[in-house]
Amino acid sequence: DAGITQSPRHKVTETGTPVTLRCHQTENHRYMYWYRQDPGHGLRLIHYSYGVKDTDKGEVSDGYSVSRSKTEDFLLTLESATSSQTSVYFCAIRVERGSYNEQFFGPGTRLTVL
Amino acid sequence: QQQVKQSPQSLIVQKGGISIINCAYENTAFDYFPWYQQFPGKGPALLIAIRPDVSEKKEGRFTISFNKSAKQFSLHIMDSQPGDSATYFCAASISNTGKLIFGQGTTLQVKP
Numbered sequence: 001d002a003g004i005t006q007s008p009r010h011k012v013t014e015t016g017t018p019v020t021l022r023c024h025q026t027e028n029h030r031y032m033y034w035y036r037q038d039p040g041h042g043l044r045l046i047h048y049s050y051g052v053k054d055t056d057k058g059e060v061s062d063g064y065s066v067s068r069s070k071t072e073d074f075l076l077t078l079e080s081a082t083s084s085q086t087s088v089y090f091c092a093i094r095v096e097r098g099s100y101n102e103q104f105f106g107p108g109t110r111l112t113v114l
Numbered sequence: 115q116q117q118v119k120q121s122p123q124s125l126i127v128q129k130g131g132i133s134i135i136n137c138a139y140e141n142t143a144f145d146y147f148p149w150y151q152q153f154p155g156k157g158p159a160l161l162i163a164i165r166p167d168v169s170e171k172k173e174g175r176f177t178i179s180f181n182k183s184a185k186q187f188s189l190h191i192m193d194s195q196p197g198d199s200a201t202y203f204c205a206a207s208i209s210n211t212g213k214l215i216f217g218q219g220t221t222l223q224v225k226p
């Protein structure tokens with residue numbers, strides 16, 4: 001499972017409430033990613049990090065912010081949750097193996113915004 | 115140009131048959147093409163991946179066929195088993211960024 005945990009695993013919240021999702025890795029990998037999964041869209045990249053305090057936007061970053069204050073933790077924050085952010089959120093890490101940079105995913109967080 | 119288009123959306127195959135899922139891309143800068151398998155309630159799991167310098171890669175019952183000129187690649191599952199029933203995603207990335215662009219997914223059902 002590549003040593004990735006996500007918390008919480010499930011969350012129900014109200015519109016307008018701030019929400020923070022946590023991704024924790026145990027293997028000290030440099031790159032970490034946040035994706036959201038919605039029916040008919042596959043997975044879409046929200047933000048990613050290439051080191052402590054180094055982050056960049058993905059294809060669906062509006063309404064989300066991230067922080068990485070230490071190598072093992074990558075936080076995703078919804079400053080003011082909206083119903084359109086109801087989704088399953090996956091964290092991933094990147095592992096360099098020879099000529100391949102493989103991504104491994106965590107178990108996901110199911111977020112419902114009412 | 116960043117899209118990856120996947121088909122079919124769903125697929126039903128008899129046990130022992132061959133499952134084929136296709137993907138097409140536009141961005142010629144993509145240089146890494148993985149396939150992921152996802153079971154309900156779980157995260158996607160890397161199944162097999164290929165680079166465009168080879169036309170085929172096989173791991174067990176799973177084979178990726180890659181056609182660089184057509185900008186298409188496909189996953190073949192030989193001797194499909196009920197345990198292969200899952201959702202499959204193709205993806206593509208430019209390897210130095212690691213940002214994966216996913217297809218829409220294919221739900222495979224293998225009937226016993």
